[in-house]
Amino acid sequence: MIESSFNSSDKKVVLVSSSDENHPPENIIDGNTQTFWMSTGMFPQEFIIRFAEATGIAAVTVDSYNVKHLKIEKNNSPNVSHFESVTEKDFERTEGHLQSNVISLNVNSATHLRFIVTSGDKGCGPGCCGQSLWMKVLRDLQT
Amino acid sequence: MVKLRARCLLAGDAAVGKSSLSHIFYSDGSLFQKNYSMTTGVELLVKSVSIPETNDTVELYILDTPGKDTLVDGCEKMWGEPSLLCLVFDLTNEQSFVNCGGWMERVRAHCQGLHVPGVLVGNKSDLSARREVQASVAREWAQSQGLEYHETSAKEMENCDAPLLSLALAFHSLYQEHRENIQNLSPG
Numbered sequence A: 001m002i003e004s005s006f007n008s009s010d011k012k013v014v015l016v017s018s019s020d021e022n023h024p025p026e027n028i029i030d031g032n033t034q035t036f037w038m039s040t041g042m043f044p045q046e047f048i049i050r051f052a053e054a055t056g057i058a059a060v061t062v063d064s065y066n067v068k069h070l071k072i073e074k075n076n077s078p079n080v081s082h083f084e085s086v087t088e089k090d091f092e093r094t095e096g097h098l099q100s101n102v103i104s105l106n107v108n109s110a111t112h113l114r115f116i117v118t119s120g121d122k123g124c125g126p127g128c129c130g131q132s133l134w135m136k137v138l139r140d141l142q143t
Numbered sequence B: 001m002v003k004l005r006a007r008c009l010l011a012g013d014a015a016v017g018k019s020s021l022s023h024i025f026y027s028d029g030s031l032f033q034k035n036y037s038m039t040t041g042v043e044l045l046v047k048s049v050s051i052p053e054t055n056d057t058v059e060l061y062i063l064d065t066p067g068k069d070t071l072v073d074g075c076e077k078m079w080g081e082p083s084l085l086c087l088v089f090d091l092t093n094e095q096s097f098v099n100c101g102g103w104m105e106r107v108r109a110h111c112q113g114l115h116v117p118g119v120l121v122g123n124k125s126d127l128s129a130r131r132e133v134q135a136s137v138a139r140e141w142a143q144s145q146g147l148e149y150h151e152t153s154a155k156e157m158e159n160c161d162a163p164l165l166s167l168a169l170a171f172h173s174l175y176q177e178h179r180e181n182i183q184n185l186s187p188g
Ligand SMILES: Nc1nc2c(ncn2[C@@H]2O[C@H](COP(=O)(O)OP(=O)(O)OP(=O)(O)O)[C@@H](O)[C@H]2O)c(=O)[nH]1
Pocket: B012, B013, B014, B015, B016, B017, B018, B019, B020, B021, B033, B034, B035, B036, B037, B038, B039, B040, B065, B066, B067, B068, B123, B124, B125, B126, B127, B152, B153, B154, B155, B156
């Protein structure tokens, strides 16, 4: 198993449902813990990561804030279509610090991973609009 | 440049002018309907508002909902998770203003007790001779509820942009606050 940080050139974010130019989608996989992607309102929110070639992925590490429910899907096609479900997870609500989760995927081969946040936490602190979220995929554990 | 999106609930008693206002928002004023046609389901319209002195815009997903009491229960599940509220009453109908308290309670209960920012709109300001609600009274109540107060006339297309701008500004500043909070988070 190789642990790869997501800053390598073999992956990129090819689709994102919204973004703030100060916190663009490239940040999701740049491997830098100081940067992040922020969505700009309303659920669901999603992004798709493309791998340069079909890759096996045992698990991903996801840091986030304001995420309540995350679905992960994959496909094995050159296009961003025909996704099949891999896993779903409910996140615990946090206040003042990030949600940090290692999500096991056990995917033998995928060219795209799609992350869909179907709902977020309301009232996650003062001034929270409950409709935008913070996300970052830090590592994938390749098989 | 940031493009924000917010779900905005348009609520208030029947016949206060919610649909009329939403048509004005949508068409920038060419579509006032004199004849009342009751809204029976939830109608969605999207209105993009630019935030002055920035390149940012807020897309308001406005849900026009029925005010008639027998229809409200059935439609409440389609409210979703609103992040903004536009509560409308009729300036010539005091009862519609009194009922705003009930609307606030309903919205708050729907949102798990959380405060939803937004505006209170007194509509039909063109019918000044029939006015039953004084601006000062309405403004004071709005303040107590954390809402900004505006008076409009959908018929004369007067001041109809003001509540929209208020809503967009409220969401924009919430987003910025949220972003700042997020930048200061500690690792998990
Ligand atoms: N004079 C005047 N009449 C208005 C104004 N706005 C709306 N009306 C009239 O008020 C009536 C009701 O307006 P609607 O917009 O359908 O009211 P609504 O709040 O959507 O009502 P429901 O859908 O039943 O909840 C219509 O006959 C409109 O023409 C206004 O600013 N001035």
